[in-house]
Amino acid sequence: MKRWVLLAAALAIAVLAAAPPAARAQAKDTLVVALVSHPPTLDPHMHFERVGILVNINMFDSLIHRNTKLEFEPSLATSWKALSDTQWEFKLRKGVRFHNGDTMTPEDVKYSFDRVIDQTKKSPQYGNIRAIKEVRVVNPETVHIITDKPFPLLLERLVFFSIVPKKHVEAVGDQAFGTTSPAGTGPWKFVEWKRDQMIRLEAFDQHWRGRPPFKNLVFRAVPEVATQVAEIKTGGVDIIRNVSADIVPELKTHPQAYISSTPILRVHYLAFDMRSAPFDKKLVRQAANYAIDKQTIIQKLMGGLGRQVATTVQPLAFGFDPEVKPYPYDPKKAKELLAQAGYPNGVDITFHSSSVPNRPEFEAICQMLTEVGIRTTPKMWDPGPAWNKFFQTEGKATNGIYGTWGNYSVFDADAVLHPLYHTEPGGWIGKWYTRVEGLDKLIDEGRSSVDQPKRKRTYSQIQQMIREEAPTIFLWTQFDTLGISKKVQYAARGDEWLWLFDAKPAAR
């Protein structure tokens, strides 16, 4: 007996001693980022995945950049102006090099747009820039972009629209360009990609901004949150995204890591089906808005990482009107309105959600509604195929759904108003759920002009209208929360980008 115990102990010690030290302490000049997954391709025009955008922006430049204050800033275009409602002029930066050594020309710019506009290539980004009719090369430093109708979102769309080297793409082919030979003008160039394992990039010596502070940039795919947290604590990775409220305190006090958090464009809401009882009545919808104690939910369930909003148009977006105030928490008033609407004894309803990370908030909301008499059954769905199917069939006719909308990173009121509230057949949930007289017309008005002061007035009008009509319960805007190693100096951005050119080794 004793012999066996001794043998086992000796074996265990031998195994542990033989294992290499796990101190995979990354070299000082390497920055490692953990993403939950890898994009399908590194071709910046052939996907529409957040994780793909995060990798692409560090390899490719667009015509326009957004700085940390989220203002437009010159990038590959040094200046731009609208020549008319449908024609824009862009002056290009001179002497910009691609990673393969080619110099950027207006032909490359035109080619980049053409390959997305060309519908045979089936780019998922086509819908973003479908308003662009033509890109015209005027002279070696100038291009004109011509739209088929006034397109106020053009500059927004250009912030992530990568310029690719025409000759190189044509030589290697689309498939190889997305997997083994991507090349852009950005701060880092491609080294290797092991799918679902790591994307390795290296600083580009001839980048026009100069060299980035970190020589190597690695994007690892780490799907499990607990694993990501363990990695950042042990120095295996330097940046993790979407740190949830329950993990924030742990990382805040950790000797190796810190938290950087900032409000982003993603807004949370609960959309009513306005076509059927009880939410065909304005008073019931208003009652539901009065019933939610948003501050308590933000403080108690979200670790303070949220900010309540008056409508789904939020402070970061163009067109936001600070004069429109959030619904206060007033359960008494909610009960009164409900009685006035003809439900003195309350009403039974069901709300649906597939947003697993926001389950506690969703259930709290349902409980608060129940307390004022809107007796709500919360129904959670797996976010996979089951939800997808529900959403396309029965989901079209239920009392309502909890949702979040990221505005596709477009800082403009239209990016949330159109999908949520416009009833045109091609729209998103608005076409099923929302019925507010005159709202469609106002949304159309806002998106068909490039006269910004005029648009701002239109959006003020819309915000007053939707606050009054309450087609959704207006909740809060989400925060982007990064966990960052103390070896690295970086701050979360309002557009959820990881613009790692701004990351620096921390002075210690």
Next chain:
Amino acid sequence: MLTLLVRRVVRLVVVLAGVSLVTFAILHVSGDPVSLMMPEAPEADRVVLRQAMGFNAPLPVQFARFLANTARGNFGNSFFHRAPALPLVLDRMPTTLLLTVLAMGLSISIAVPIGILSAVRRNSVFDHGATFVVFLGTSMPVFWTGIMLILLFAVQLRLLPVSGWESWAALVLPTLTLATASTPLLLRIVRSSMLEVINLDYVRTARAKGVSEWIVIWHHALVNAALPLVTVAGLQFSLLLGGAIITETVFAVPGLGRLIVGAIRQLDFPIVQAGVFLIALIVVLVNFAVDLLYIYLNPQIRVR
């Protein structure tokens, strides 16, 4: 012997066709990949894409097409990766197989000696200790074991990397996690089948002849106790392939399981079909190998 082989091959084809049919059916009732691919596009654009992808044909026609293509080794292009599905899946195969084989090897090399010892020293402290560990191992879900091992060996002791697949050190924790799930049952089987044979007459005879205890146990007893072990090990292998999916997620291992889970979320039919097909093929082949081992271990089967 030959008829046995032929029968097995026929069974293999039938199983694979069945698995394909079930996968195909489940996938096609689970949702519309086109609306996932173009969430915001107008319906008219979606109709065009559905047509281009052949989704508007009746299901039986689609299945016939799928079978014909599969027979030629063509699973189609992944919707998500926009590249042929089979190479993408094959690319991930070695990682998952390596993980599974390592875990299986570790399981067997723990289960056999400890199981034998438990049987030989029945009701000793050692035996009770082993039973306790077995219960512990069976009760722990794989993802939890994985995270606990990470916390202990990677975060607290800093002996091993948290996750990844870059070095041999990175293989240790996933292998250990997966082995924790499969060892207990194997250990129980070894113990109980050893107990069955160890008191039989031929073992007593061997002992009486003066054969050393070592040879009695390893040669005379274990070979006869091995049949149930082989059966269960074969079944466990399929379970491990399934467990690898979770282990791969926890330890960020770039294997087949993660590819398939991702593909299910994206309704990427070709990847799911190719992946499930390959896993089914492996399971069937492993079962086939188990059958062959039977014949080797038990000559009676050959006669029958």
